[in-house]
Every structure is written in C-alpha cells, then in structure tokens.
Amino acid sequence: MRNNKGQFLTPDDKSISSECEELLGLYVESLKQQKDGTKESTITTRRREVRYWLAFCESNNIDPLAATTDDVKGYIQVNSHLADTTRGSYYRSVQSFYSIVQNDAAEERLKLENGHPCKDRDTINLKEDYNIHENKAEYKLQHDLAGDDIDGVRDGSSDILALKPDQIERLFESVSGKTPEARLRNEIAVRLNWYTGCRSVELSRLDIDQIDWEECKINVRSAKLNPKEHSDLIRRDVYFPEEFRFQLKRWCRRVRHSFSSAVEPNSGNILVTTQSSKMPGPQINNIVKQAAKNAGVQRPLRPADSGPNDEIKEWFVTTHRIRRSAISHWVNDCESLGLHQVRRIAGHARIEQTMDYVEDDDDQIASDYQKAM
The missing domain is CATH 1.10.443.10 (Intergrase catalytic core)
Structure with a gap:
C-alpha cells in the first residue's frame, strides 16, 4: 500500500473500519481499568490519537497488533509537518496503546504478535532520532x-x-x-x-x-x-x-x-x-x-x-x-x-x-x- 517510492502513506481521513473501531473501544476500556483515575481529557486525547494511528495502519495495510518498530517510525515520519508537541503527543498515544494492550490479561483479542514496538528510548528516541523536542x-x-x-x-x-x-x-x-x-x-x-x-x-x-x-x-x-x-x-x-x-x-x-x-x-x-x-x-x-x-x-x-x-x-x-x-x-x-x-x-x-x-x-x-x- 506504500507509494512508488516505498514511502508510507498518510490516510485521506481519520475514519477506520468496524474492526478497528472495536479494537479502539477495547483499548479505551482497558486503559480505564488499568489506569484508574485517568483524567477524562487524557482519555479523550488518547482515543482521538490512537484513532489516527489505526487509520494510518489501515492506509498502509498494517495489522495494528502485529506492528513493528519500523511501522511506528514510518508514522512519525509522515507526520513530520506537525509541531514537535503534536508529534510527541501522537507518539505517546501509540506507546499508550501498546503498553495497555501488552498488559491486558482479560481480553483475548488484545495480544501482540511482535511485542511492544516502541516500549522505551532504546527502540525509539524522539529527541535523538528525530530531533523532536516536546518541552519547548x-x-x-x-x-x-x-x-x-x-x-x-x-x-x-x-x-x-x-x-x-x-x-x-x-x-x-x-x-x-x-x-x-x-x-x-x-x-x-x-x-x-x-x-x-x-x-x-x-x-x-x-x-x-x-x-x-x-x-x-x-x-x-x-x-x-x-x-x-x-x-x-x-x-x-x-x-x-x-x-x-x-x-x-x-x-x-x-x-x-x-x-x-x-x-x-x-x-x-x-x-x-x-x-x-x-x-x-x-x-x-x-x-x-x-x-x-x-x-x-x-x-x-x-x-x-x-x-x-x-x-x-x-x-x-x-x-x-x-x-x-x-x-x-x-x-x-x-x-x-x-x-x-x-x-x-x-x-x-x-x-x-x-x-x-x-x-x-x-x-x-x-x-x-x-x-x-
């Protein structure tokens, strides 16, 4: 699904399939259970930005539950036109998605085929790898x-x-x-x-x-x-x-x-x-x-x-x-x-x-x- 230069594609809009809608819903429910007391504004942000990630995955024929570090890096790159704080927030939402999925013990569907693709700075470092400074x-x-x-x-x-x-x-x-x-x-x-x-x-x-x-x-x-x-x-x-x-x-x-x-x-x-x-x-x-x-x-x-x-x-x-x-x-x-x-x-x-x-x-x-x- 990439373009003729092998580059990742940006989705035309942020709509996602019913399967991904279900996956998004499972993530949000698990987030609320695992992170009891999370502010509603934070949950709203995570829901919106994880949707962006799922739309990106669908546009590039990526199974979200089998995504690799390279897939996440591609997502960071296609959003290079955005401000540092916005790109940082998008990335934190992707991290949150995989951390919640990885730690979920109740829902059978929430299983990662290739492990957490962006667990910490050893896999992706926004500052060192992409010169993204979130605290300006x-x-x-x-x-x-x-x-x-x-x-x-x-x-x-x-x-x-x-x-x-x-x-x-x-x-x-x-x-x-x-x-x-x-x-x-x-x-x-x-x-x-x-x-x-x-x-x-x-x-x-x-x-x-x-x-x-x-x-x-x-x-x-x-x-x-x-x-x-x-x-x-x-x-x-x-x-x-x-x-x-x-x-x-x-x-x-x-x-x-x-x-x-x-x-x-x-x-x-x-x-x-x-x-x-x-x-x-x-x-x-x-x-x-x-x-x-x-x-x-x-x-x-x-x-x-x-x-x-x-x-x-x-x-x-x-x-x-x-x-x-x-x-x-x-x-x-x-x-x-x-x-x-x-x-x-x-x-x-x-x-x-x-x-x-x-x-x-x-x-x-x-x-x-x-x-x-």
Whole structure:
C-alpha cells in the first residue's frame, strides 16, 4: 500500500473500519481499568490519537497488533509537518496503546504478535532520532538567531525560533514566480499565511465565497479540531489588514480566473494553480520556503551540519513557522488583541495553548497593573 517510492502513506481521513473501531473501544476500556483515575481529557486525547494511528495502519495495510518498530517510525515520519508537541503527543498515544494492550490479561483479542514496538528510548528516541523536542516553551522567544546559534536550540534549549514582522516583510518582497500573475498568487499566499495564521491545509481551503470584504475577514474550516468536540470552533473567522483588501480583491476578481483554466470567476478557492481549482498545502509550503530562501532567512534545521548530498529534513521557515510567529506577534506585540481573541483567531481548542506563546516580562507587570487599576 506504500507509494512508488516505498514511502508510507498518510490516510485521506481519520475514519477506520468496524474492526478497528472495536479494537479502539477495547483499548479505551482497558486503559480505564488499568489506569484508574485517568483524567477524562487524557482519555479523550488518547482515543482521538490512537484513532489516527489505526487509520494510518489501515492506509498502509498494517495489522495494528502485529506492528513493528519500523511501522511506528514510518508514522512519525509522515507526520513530520506537525509541531514537535503534536508529534510527541501522537507518539505517546501509540506507546499508550501498546503498553495497555501488552498488559491486558482479560481480553483475548488484545495480544501482540511482535511485542511492544516502541516500549522505551532504546527502540525509539524522539529527541535523538528525530530531533523532536516536546518541552519547548513558546514564551521563550528568540527572534533573530544567528546561524551558529541553531545547534544550541536543537540541543534542547528552550529558545523558540520565531520571525518578527520586519523579517516577514522581506518574504513578501522576495516571492518568485514564472509570470507576474504567478508571482502575485505567491505573494497572496505568503501574506495570507502571516495575516491569518492559518495552517497550510487551511490556507488551501480559504474560499472567495467566505470573504467578508467590509470586515476584512474570512471564515475557514479548522484543519485539526473534531466537530463533535468543538462545534463552536470547527469554523472560525480569520482576518487580514484593510490595506491588503485591494490586492486580495484584485487577485480574486480580476487575475485569478485568467490565471487558472480550472476556475470560475468570483467563486471557489482563493489559492489555485494554472491547472487546478485548489492549491494543496505542501505547494503553499514550498512557496513560503522559497521566498525565505530568496530573502536570505532560510536555513536547514535538520540535519544540522548537512553535507552537499544530504537531504534536508526540516527548514527554518515554513508555513507552520509563519503561523507560530504570527500568534507570537499577536500575543506579545499587539496590545489591542486579548488572549481569548487570539485563541479564537488561531483556532486553539484551549486557552492553555495560546498561553504557551506569552512572553514573560516581569518589569512590565507593575506598570500594567497600575494602568489596569
């Protein structure tokens, strides 16, 4: 079931067969029995993320109860576009699944054919094997690291890489394109990434019909939240500056339908290609990475000291980096935006996620308190 390069496939959605639904149910019940007192929120997370793992197994013709360490490594690799904390959580849920199954003595079906595939760091070490640091504090911001500072960050420092607005402006000025129309489309993509803080798949979904031109906002469907759990956030409004309205409207109403043979005027996705009515997230990510390279702010993060023939696994500037930078900017630099407002714009399920972006400033607390009172 892998692609023609032998790579693992990412499931099209998170739906699973009735057999895997039953297996998921057995796991959850056993988890509750073995880990009495586990928080309901933890159980909900495990249920959701083990479902992701089971969907991956089905997409790649893997028997979950016979999975090997290589299968789990493949799962980690196909999720390389996600944040460290998200990948870490996904992996912990896989570990939980196999630990619970291995220790279950009551249910006959819960038997592992090849043992626990990811029991401890001796089998898979997220930090050493994949440079995944799960405990990075977002409020420790380092906005302008020199190239030789990268190793310190990768070795476990709490500094987080984030771009400031002046660096983002350089990206806008550095987008490339084979034609003026393509360059305009690419600049629109980079600007929307920064202005809205959307994930790449959400940028791909942005629709002309969902633009409110008067309020300068776009309604978008979340790429991560479960509709049953977060019905109030499954669709959210994201915003763009008033001065961007003319450029965006020019693209949508005058240029877009002449640029692409696959679209109708004034409707459909904002970001398109010459042959397709929807630009996929990875292509938008490539546009951002190339603009960063042109601007001189792009550099490899993994491997740290790559040779001329080594494949770069992770780049400094990506759509996800721009998203995190935008949220950091809103939280720390924009006094008119409150945390709850940023949470809504970012599409975070919990305020704690937004709080991770707060930059502590003890010197400012006293004066801010006096103003507030």
